[in-house]
Amino acid sequence: MCTPCCVSQLACCCGSAACSCCCNCCPKIKQSTGTRIMYAVYFLLVTFICGVMMYPTVEEEMRKNIPFFSELCVKMKAGENCSTLVGFSAVYKMCFGMACFFLFFCILTFGVRSSTGWRATIHNGFWLLKFALLVGCCTGAFFLPDEDNFLTVWRYIGAGGGFIFLxxxxxMLVKFAHRWNTNWSSGVEYNRLWYAALALVTLVLFTIAVGAMVFMGIYYTHPEACIYNKVFLGINGSLCLFVSLLAISPFIQKLQPKSGLLQPGVISVYVMYLTFSAFSSKPKEVVQVDGMNTTVCVFPFKTGSESDKQIVTVVGAIFLLGCITYSCLNSTTRRSSAFLQVYRNCEPEAERARCFFCCGDDTEDYDEEKSGPGQDVIYDEREKTIYNYSYFHFVFFLGSLYVMMAVTNWFHYDGHRIEKLLDGSWSVFWLKMVSCWVCLFLYLMTLIAPLMCPKHFEA
Incomplete structure (x- = not known):
């Protein structure tokens, strides 16, 4: 059994066959889903390497464990102690290589309509060769001439692309909230347990949001300082309350019967997370307490070490990677092609409530083929593509720029390290605060758009 499985995986790496697992117990996988997962793995791998490059002990460990390290750095023209292989400049170059990789495939797959052509074949297979191409792009970026000018220009390109991806x-977060509510609401008609699940999740979400607001009100405000924290915490909390009440108002319910509190619950939790992250990213404030300079409005749980800050950083990094991966994988499906149109009253009749509703749409039947002794593969794109290949790669291109800017703390990269992902700068503070308002505005538009253009949203 092992030999045929290895042969099938070799065909996946060096040929046009779809990738699958060797284990028979794995559920069936669609070719379109497997392809997107593989590109996401490449993306996360480079992102992980970028995070490692920003870690302060990397250069020290390289110096200890690589023989003739200094001499090797000189021969490679990598700077003293290979300084160009770590730090923000190395991240810029790695992300430049990854961005070029996805931009190349964006251009290559432009106009592909089915999986039968040679361009679609390249897109869905030859994973080992594509991995070699990705490695070559990232490696070649370290040999670009005129490094200073390159970093300056690439920084502003990265900022522009990062804002678009954001x-x-x-x-996608707003769309996720609507689809979650729509999917689970469709189950209420045949099983009342889905109504209980909706109520429970909604209660948990609002409990988290209110708890986060109370936590920030206690620990991130001060009678004599942190005026921005007081003002923006009040504004963001009021806006979350406003959209929650609007979502269940009679005139919204008339046009959108499935509009409920689950969507504003998701939005409120994310807004509170961004607000907390913005407060943590703001430069520290110092006031005199009992004649001593005291830092106020900071994470309150002191352990005598950096472990509390590391916990916050890890949670933030996981949340960041989760949002990036979901955005890249789900922003290119046909269901997401029209942002406002997915919230019409006419929901698909085949909508079936599922706990893991965002892992694909199983309402359509496709031919399946045995991919050997391992996992079965469903070839779901023989007649037409499930998603736009070119746009898919373009989103990953923008995601590469966003990762580059996020990991290097946007424009405050000097002396930046991965542990300081949540540390302070005013530009990051305003970026996250504006993101709160944009998110709320987008959700608000999905509520009032049917009122503004009723004919466009008629069933």
Whole structure:
């Protein structure tokens, strides 16, 4: 059994066959889903390497464990102690290589309509060769001439692309909230347990949001300082309350009967997370307490070490990667092609409530083929593509730029390290605060758009 499985995986790496697991117990996988997962793995791998490059002990460990390290750095023209292989400049170059990789496939797959052509074949297979191409792009970026000018220009390109991706990410969060509510609401008609699940999740979400607001009100405000924290915490909390009440108002319910509190619950939790992250990213404030300079409005749980800050950083990094991966994988499906149109009253009759509703749509039947002794593969794109290949790669291209800017703390990269992902700068503070308002505005538009253009949203 092992030999045929290895042969099938070799065909996946060096040929046009779809990738699958060797284990028979794995559920069936669609070719379109497997392809997107593989590109996401490449993306996360480079992102992980970028995070490692920003870690302060990397250079020290390289110096200890690589023989003739200094001499090797000189021969490679990598700077003293290979300084160009770590730090923000190395992250810029790695992400430049990854961005070029996805931009190349964006251009290559432009106009592909089915999986039968040679361009679609390249897109869905030859994973080992594509991995070699990705490695070559990232490696070649370290040999670019005129490094200073390159970093300056690439920084502003990265900022522009990062802002666009952030906007897409916020749109996808709003779309995720609506689809979650729509999917689970469809189950209420045949099983009342889905109504209980909706109520329970909604209660948990609002409990988290209110708890986060109370926590920030206690620990991130001070009678004599932190005026921005007081003002913006009040504004963001009021806006979350406003959209929650609007979602269940009679005139919204008339046009959108499935509009409920689950969507504003998701939005409120994310807004509170962004607000907390913005407060943590703001430069520290110091006031005199009993004649001593005291830092106020900071994470309150002191352990005598950096472990509390590391916990916050790890949670933030996981949340960041989760949002990026979801945005890249789900912003290119046909269901997401029209942002506002997915919230019409006419929901698909075949909508079936599922706990893991965002893992694909199983309402359509496709031919399946045995991919050997392992996992079965469903070839679901023989007649037409499930998603736009070119746009898919373009979103990953923008995601590469966003990761580059996020990992290097946007424009405050000097001396930056991965542990300081949540540390302070005013530009990051305003970026996250504006993101809160954009997210709320996008959700508000999905509520009032049917009122503004009723004919467009008629069933």
């Amino acid at each position: 906007f897409i990410q916020l749109m």
